[in-house]
Amino acid sequence: MSLFNKFFFSISLFSIATWCSVFLSCTNDSALGDDGTVLPPVDTTTVEPPDTIAGIVCSPDTIHFEWEVLPILKSSCGRRDCHDAGAASSGVKLVNYQTVMLTGGIKPFMPEETRIYKQITHDDEEERMPPPPYDRLTERQVQIIAAWINQGAQNIRCDSSTIPCDADSVSFSADIVPLVKDACYGCHNQYVHESGIELLTYDDLKTAALNGSLVGTVAGETGYVRMPFGSIPLPACHVEKIRAWVERGALEN
Known part of the structure; x- marks a missing residue:
């Protein structure tokens, strides 16, 4: 092995060793206790x-x-x-x-x-x-x-x-409107129309209810992208109330 190759090989080994030591120190940080003993490592890669x-x-x-x-x-x-x-x-x-x-x-x-x-x-x-x-x-x-x-x-x-959850007496004004206002309004209002959809009026919501997309999206059913997009799923009770309202004819009550 030439002198140049030996030098390059040594530098490469040093770089790899340094990278490994840094990576391991980031993944598992050990600390010393009050008596000087090494405490179990803490995995800092878990977010x-x-x-x-x-x-x-x-x-x-x-x-x-x-x-x-x-x-x-x-x-x-x-x-x-x-x-x-x-x-x-x-x-x-x-x-x-x-x-x-x-x-x-x-x-x-x-x-x-x-x-x-x-x-x-x-x-x-x-x-x-x-x-x-x-x-x-x-x-x-x-x-x-x-x-x-x-x-x-x-x-x-x-x-x-x-x-x-009480979905027996669900109503459009008391239950559905607040749910949609909280969860959907930001993407489906009069100024922002994600996917060309507005959910502002009773007619808007009735259309989504009767074509199956309202329940399909909030429940994450097969063939639909779960909504609200990029957020945690709606609570089970919210989905149940929307489903109950739709199944009863999506009335403006």
Whole structure:
């Protein structure tokens, strides 16, 4: 082996060894205990813990971020031209719990000091969020966000199938309209028509109900892309209410 080849071979081995040591140190970080012993390594490559919510009963007195707060934020503010992961207007990303807490100016237990809450309740039409021409959040939506902050702005997770569900008396105005407003409005409003679809009026929703696409998408049935797109599935009770409304003729009640 020539002198040049020996030198190149040595450098290559050193580079590989260095890369391996860095990679392993990132994957499993060991630390020393108070007595100097090496503690078990921590796997820092795991971003999210495994989903262990199956069977965990949901409390009816708790506001659940993932299916009560986040859908409102994503639908009204987290659109791709405002506060999604790509646009992140003013540095605010309303994509998931982590980004909301990091960029939304959340002050647990203090709605009036929370940036998001102050923006959605601002008196000035030029300052409030979402901005004109989009509608203000409804009073119900504002109250949900305020209640979540007052409860500590936590991401309490549980099995949505454990939520008591009464689909026997489902109505268009009391049940379907709020569900669609929270989960679908951001992509299917008078200004944004994803896939050419608007879900604003009773006729819009009746059409989607009768052609099967409303239930098919929210339930993730074969042949349909699950909606809301890019979000967690709707709670089982929400899907059950939509299905019940459709099966009873999609009445404007």
